[in-house]
Amino acid sequence: MLILYIITVLLLGLSLLASPRKTGRALQIALRRFLRIAPAFLCMLMMVAVALYLVPDHVLVQVLARENKWIAMGSALGFGSVSIMPGFIAFPLCGILLDRGALYMVLSAFSTTLMMVGVATFPMERTYLGTRLALCRNVVSFIIATVVAIATGLFFGELQ
Amino acid sequence: MKVVKILKQHPWTVGVGALFSIFMLGSLHTGFAPGEAIGRNFLSFLGQMLRVLPCVFILVGLFDVWIKTETVEKHLGHGSGLLSYVWAVLLAGTTVGGLQVVLPVAHALYVKRANLSVVLAFLSAAGICRVPMTLFEASFLGWRFTCIRFAVSLPLVVLFSAVIGWWFDQRRYRLPDVDETTDKAEAQHR
DSSP states (O other): OHHHHHHHHHHHHHHHHHOHHHHHHHHHHHHHHHHHHHHHHHHHHHHHHHHHHHSOHHHHHHHHTOSSHHHHHHHHHHHHHHOOOOHHHHHHHHHHHHHTTOOHHHHHHHHHHHHHOOSTTHHHHHHHHOHHHHHHHHHHHHHHHHHHHHHHHHHTTOOO | OHHHHHHHHOHHHHHHHHHHHHHHHHHHHHTOHHHHHHHHHHHHHHHHHHHHHHHHHHHHHHHHHHSOHHHHHHHHSTTOOTHHHHHHHHHHHTOOSOHHHHHHHHHHHHHTTOOHHHHHHHHHHHTTOOHHHHHHHHHHHOHHHHHHHHHHHHHHHHHHHHHHHHHHHHTTOOOOOTTHHHHHHHHHHO
16 A cells, blocks of 8 residues: 555656656546546445445355355355455455365355456446446456366365 | 536436435434444445545556557557567556556556457456455465466466457447547647
8 A cells, every 4th residue: 555655656756857747637637537437436335335234244254164165155256246345354354264164165266256256346347348348357257266266176175 | 507417427326326325314313223334334445445546546647648559559459469468467466456446547558559358358367466465365375275366367367358358359349438528628639
């Protein structure tokens, strides 16, 4: 996070030294793009706030650390797709799930769909990519996540 | 007048926003605990995002002004070959935040004439191999897990992105113009 600020300030400073006029234009573009996306963005935040309340941590643990690995993996794929959370929450959560007996393949399904498939971010993605492409990208990402989860299961010997 | 026009452009946000505000006001008024929890979630996310997004958009703005279209086209455009995917993945690794941060960057790349396949690879790869995220992942789940995930998912992402990009290109698909009105004005200005 801090790195992002340092880089931004540094580049902004350099840009300002090189050409104040161009920098002004860059800031204008930044503001304009931000305002353009703000509505879809707010929409996403509201949906996420509700989703995260409906699916609290302990429910996740209950479902994902199940006996039947296929059901667990299926639910992990589903959960990961509909929820979004930052990595610094998601991976510690995966650590907890691992301790509670969740399989690596389940965690792989969860973390990969979490990062690559976004039902909640869809309104935003649609704005940038268009409905068809956004849909296509999400479906394919879901398939990739499934393959990755199965591969993880194979490597960790969880599929015997 | 202008406000009405803007509201009409975003029926989804207006609908969800209205429902959400009514729900929030109602919850606050009656002290409905789940409502208050959701409100807290919302504010904390909003805070997090407002800390990251200004930087992202400033960087996108700077990118827009300083990086020549030809440069992007040469390295990430049509006919720039397999190496362009390597660039896309490396670039994706350096990003921070979720999809909401990467999307504007991806769009900016596209506007500078990066190949659609490369843009898609960049988007999806950003979900897999962001450096800070990978550090978290490896420390909680082990390097073996991370290595397997990378080894399986990255080739798949590149392959599928290439196919989807090609397919949509064939149909002359164009990404929506996120700031069409002002771009036209600017084009005249130049």
